[in-house]
Amino acid sequence: MALKGAGFERKSKASDKIPSSSLADIAFLLLIFFMVTTVFRSESERPIEWPEAAATQQIDEKRDNIMYVWLERNGDVYMNDRLIPMEDVATMVAPAWEQSGRRLVISLRADALVPYRHVDLVQEQLKRSGAVYVVFATDLERRMTRERR
Amino acid sequence: MAILNKKSKISDEIPSSSMADIAFLLLIFFLVTTVFPRDRGLRVVLPEEAEEVEVSQRNILHIHVWPDGLVRLTRGESTDVSVITPRQVEQVWRTEVGANPNLIAGVKTHPEAAHRYMIQVLDALQLAGASRISLQLLEE
Numbered sequence: 001m002a003l004k005g006a007g008f009e010r011k012s013k014a015s016d017k018i019p020s021s022s023l024a025d026i027a028f029l030l031l032i033f034f035m036v037t038t039v040f041r042s043e044s045e046r047p048i049e050w051p052e053a054a055a056t057q058q059i060d061e062k063r064d065n066i067m068y069v070w071l072e073r074n075g076d077v078y079m080n081d082r083l084i085p086m087e088d089v090a091t092m093v094a095p096a097w098e099q100s101g102r103r104l105v106i107s108l109r110a111d112a113l114v115p116y117r118h119v120d121l122v123q124e125q126l127k128r129s130g131a132v133y134v135v136f137a138t139d140l141e142r143r144m145t146r147e148r149r
Numbered sequence: 150m151a152i153l154n155k156k157s158k159i160s161d162e163i164p165s166s167s168m169a170d171i172a173f174l175l176l177i178f179f180l181v182t183t184v185f186p187r188d189r190g191l192r193v194v195l196p197e198e199a200e201e202v203e204v205s206q207r208n209i210l211h212i213h214v215w216p217d218g219l220v221r222l223t224r225g226e227s228t229d230v231s232v233i234t235p236r237q238v239e240q241v242w243r244t245e246v247g248a249n250p251n252l253i254a255g256v257k258t259h260p261e262a263a264h265r266y267m268i269q270v271l272d273a274l275q276l277a278g279a280s281r282i283s284l285q286l287l288e289e
Contacts, residue, residue, distance in 0.1 A: 034180060053191055055276045063188075115264075126195060127198045128198060136271065
């Protein structure tokens with residue numbers, strides 16, 4: 001009977017196992033990374049239909065400096081999970097605008113089908129509060145054929 | 150003491166082989182529950198209150214958005230109205246701004262027009278690189 005390994009005895013002391021002791025360290029590192037980078041939402045989303053736009057861009061502003069104004073299809077305005085009368089929007093936004101050092105960005109999350117007069121009223125309120133940086137929240141539209149010159 | 154030799158086969162080390170499993174479980178939990186914020190949209194800067202600027206009619210491209218989603222376009226003082234789709238605004242703006250670099254887009258939206266039609270026009274203008282855009286309510 002032939003010798004196992006054709007007579008060559010295995011003498012290497014190197015283990016043939018993948019070292020798994022550091023696996024936990026790697027996993028914990030990833031875990032801590034995700035825990036640190038996770039930002040919990042402070043307010044829940046309203047059920048709206050998002051308008052689509054191809055020119056949609058990311059807001060490059062700190063999260064603390066972004067304020068959401070939800071505008072539902074029937075013209076209801078929600079801020080911080082509360083229904084706000086239209087004429088109170090300015091008084092809600094103004095303190096936040098001053099506090100942010102005039103950097104506050106208003107993310108206006110209006111339903112795609114809300115009549116424009118409501119959107120106009122919100123804009124008037126925002127002008128009155130002083131907050132001039134507004135982002136009309138949209139979803140990125142992916143066009144199949146882009147008409148380019 | 151000498152007789153009490155350790156004979157137990159139970160290891161005195163805390164088993165660390167399952168540590169990775171626990172860590173990965175937590176990791177996957179956080180990955181699944183994380184919701185990334187959807188902070189994106191079309192940027193505009195509103196004019197400050199009582200900030201009214203006189204603009205020559207020659208430099209305004211009137212873009213009227215109607216409830217049917219179509220756009221009525223008039224150039225400056227001219228009374229010719231052309232009806233186009235919001236997407237065509239992009240093309241029109243490029244041509245018009247080539248002829249007059251001081252052009253301002255005066256977007257007026259009908260009170261009953263859906264918000265998304267205004268967004269489509271704004272989208273087209275921003276794609277065409279327009280920066281001077283005025284958003285107003287269309288008064289009949």
